[in-house]
Amino acid sequence: MPLTHTAIVIGGGVAGMTAAAALGDMGHEVHLVEREAALGGRVLELDQTIKGSSPADFVAGLEQRVVDNPNVKIHLAATLEDFHGFIGNFSSVIATADGKRTPIDHGVVIVATGSQEARPELYGLGQSDKIVTGLDLEHLFSAGDERLAGSGAVGFILCAGSLEDGALYCSRTCCQQSVKNAIRLKEANPERPVYVWFKEVRTFGLLEEYYTRARELGVIFTRYDNDSKPEIVSVGTAANGKPGTPVRVAYIDPYLQRRLEVPLELLVLATPTVANDGASELSKMLKVPIQGDGFFLEAHVKLRPVDFSSEGIFLCGGAHYPKSIDESISQAFAAAGRAAAILAKPALKAGGVVAEVDQDKCAACLTCVRICPYEVPTIDPVVKKAVIEAAACQGCGVCVSECPAKAIVLHHYTDAQIFAKEEALTMEVS
Ligand code: SF4
Ligand code: SF4
Ligand code: SF4
Structure with a gap:
């Protein structure tokens, strides 16, 4: 069978850029399709990684690699409008916001469309600027919000909408993000009270050291379950540039067996990470499956973790399930490797069982x-x-x-x- 030695990578976040750069470095022509007007994705919204580095600097370096690679063609504000064909011989149309339509023949596809943070109507989210999500807090850090430099108490509710109906799965990154920011707040002002209410603390692997560090700094961790969730007694107010009234959170302390109530300057909700908008439409166009929670489903969790069951289509990053930056990069290299194994052949052989x-x-x-x-x-x-x-x-x-x-x-x-x-x-x- 003839084979078109070109790849399309859908999604210009960290996973997509990594896969595109890897394939480009191997000498394969790549079309990188990003629906936003700029590359970078959701990682750009983070102020700092848990290791203290700048995601923006990392993304800028990765973007430069992609831009400088003569084999990578970047399509911004663009989406896949049409797709048909089979492994080695796909034909797609990339449509841009200005109405331009570019037909492209390609041999493989990598899906790297990422994920997003949900904003459920829980714990008073949206009712006060003192109740924010994990990403909101990253924005406040980036903007140098003065509340973060003060001594007012800050609380984090982990699993705000996760591990229960609506998002039964673990979003995997919100514990580490919350622990990271609890440490930052304590290090900036050791006197400030910081509370974390959790169903589980899933700082897996070596990230456990950050959980230990947070407790050493005096962050107070308190367990709750779906029958004993913290309650918002008051959502707080901020008026005319003055501090206003605090958020008041009541909770059952399982060790004291008592109901306690604390005033907070800021309440941060670790809300679920959900599939990106458009994942369902893309799955129908590519004829690849998504799970009930909206994330793309690999061919086999252990044997083909970056393949779809349809040959020639691969998967990496948050489009698969919530992942850290490190995990997304590793998986992007894996997807690029699987795609390159096809593109490196002079032609394809059709299987015998057809x-x-x-x-x-x-x-x-x-x-x-x-x-x-x-x-x-x-x-x-x-x-x-x-x-x-x-x-x-x-x-x-x-x-x-x-x-x-x-x-x-x-x-x-x-x-x-x-x-x-x-x-x-x-x-x-x-
Ligand atoms: S990572 Fe997120 S969803 Fe998982 S246990 Fe932690 S807060 Fe809950
Ligand atoms: S054997 Fe028939 S049903 Fe199965 S993949 Fe081939 S054409 Fe489709
Ligand atoms: S007769 Fe058989 S091969 Fe022909 S269209 Fe029907 S199912 Fe397909």
């Missing part, structure tokens, strides 16, 4: 067209019979079993072969 239509028997009933989970069979407009592209067929056999005219054979699993195996199994050996 379905083939005997057009003399085909009644063009469309059963195979409708039932194939990979949407491979089509009706040839000239002869008006079904046709199956061998390079795209996954060999699952569904169409073979459903075809009412018995017009499809699955090579290596023909009726004669299956019957022969059955006969051999039931043969009596004397």
